Amino acid sequence: MDLILTTFGTYLHRQGEMFLIKIKEQKKEISSRKVRSICITTGASLSTDAILLALEKNIDIVFLDPTGHPYGRIWHGKPSSTTAIRREQLRLADTEKGLQLALEWMLQKMDNQIEFLQSSRQKRTRISAQLTEKIEALTILRSALCNITGCINESRGTIMGIEGRAGRTYWEAVNKLLPENFQFNARSRNPAKDEFNCLLNYAYGVLYNTVERACILAGLDPYVGFLHTDHYQKKSLVFDLIERYRIWADETVVNLFAARKVKQSQFDRLHNGLTLNKEGKAILMEAFNSYLDQGIHYRNRNIKRRDTIQFDCHRLANEWIGKYQHEND
DSSP states (O other), rough: OOOEEEEEEEEEETTTTTEEETTTEEEEEEEEOOOOOOEESSSSEOOOOHHHHHHHTTOEEEETTSSOEEEEEEOOOOOSSSSHHHHHHHTTTTTTHHHHHHHHHHHHHHHHHHOOOHHHHHHOOOHHHHHHHHHHHHHHHHHHHHHHHHHHHHHHHHHHHHHHHHHHHHHHHTTTTGGGGGGOOOOOSSBBBHHHHHHHHHHHHHHHHHHHHHHHHTOOOOOOOSOOOOOOOOOOHHHHHHHGHHHHHHHHHHHHHHHOOOGGGEEEEEEEEEEHHHHHHHHHHHHHHHHTTOOEEEEEEEEEEEEHHHHHHHHHHHHHHHHHHHHHH
């Protein structure tokens, strides 16, 4: 489980092998064996003993900004990879193989979007024709993506241009799935201009944290990407890998609106947008964690949906290091 601290003034300390959470006069004990990560979204106090327990149990402590994006984490200092993995990652970034990896992740994202809209069309026959138009447009853009060849530096602009057009088409379709009073004009971030984008941005933030953690555990360098360019402090590989998992957040948020679980009281208004308050975070995280914890059959094994991210990152690292070792035998 992810231990999420959302109440201002929360105090977390250690009691044996347990985490003890104090909120005013209330106390709650949680076994460290059940905790995967500790996420802090507001002012909280942590004892050094609690931090030490987290490090001993390989539990990362993550600090999230108001939009749910991680801006810092406490992690053990033990190396989790061999140098060969990162050397191969750096080498592949500028090769045709790097392009193929980037295209694979982007194509998976578009396949997920098309499949989601096709599934939604079956349930919403009233807008079937409108969704069909968007699905056909996405299919054409997907075909254009398949025809790209060469190296990533030569093709990056073309890929991003296609991805941009596909994104606009997809969000126009998603907007039609929402109740009229919650429909939005366009994707917005930092801050969100409407309720849908507010929920979606926070869910994406949770995914960023999960993907970054999986990269670190697998020995991948979060800062060396393929499609997304390298910039100072930009976790380019996280931005690359998250593309294939974004649909999980999309589905969760759309389903919250469909189930009429989204209320105006779950948002606080800023001078230039909206932010998700404690009530809204609780509603979103209950639904999102339930979705991520669902058991699925993936690559011949039964695992939780969220664990497929770690599985994919380890598989990627193993392929890279295997290739590197083979070439250097």
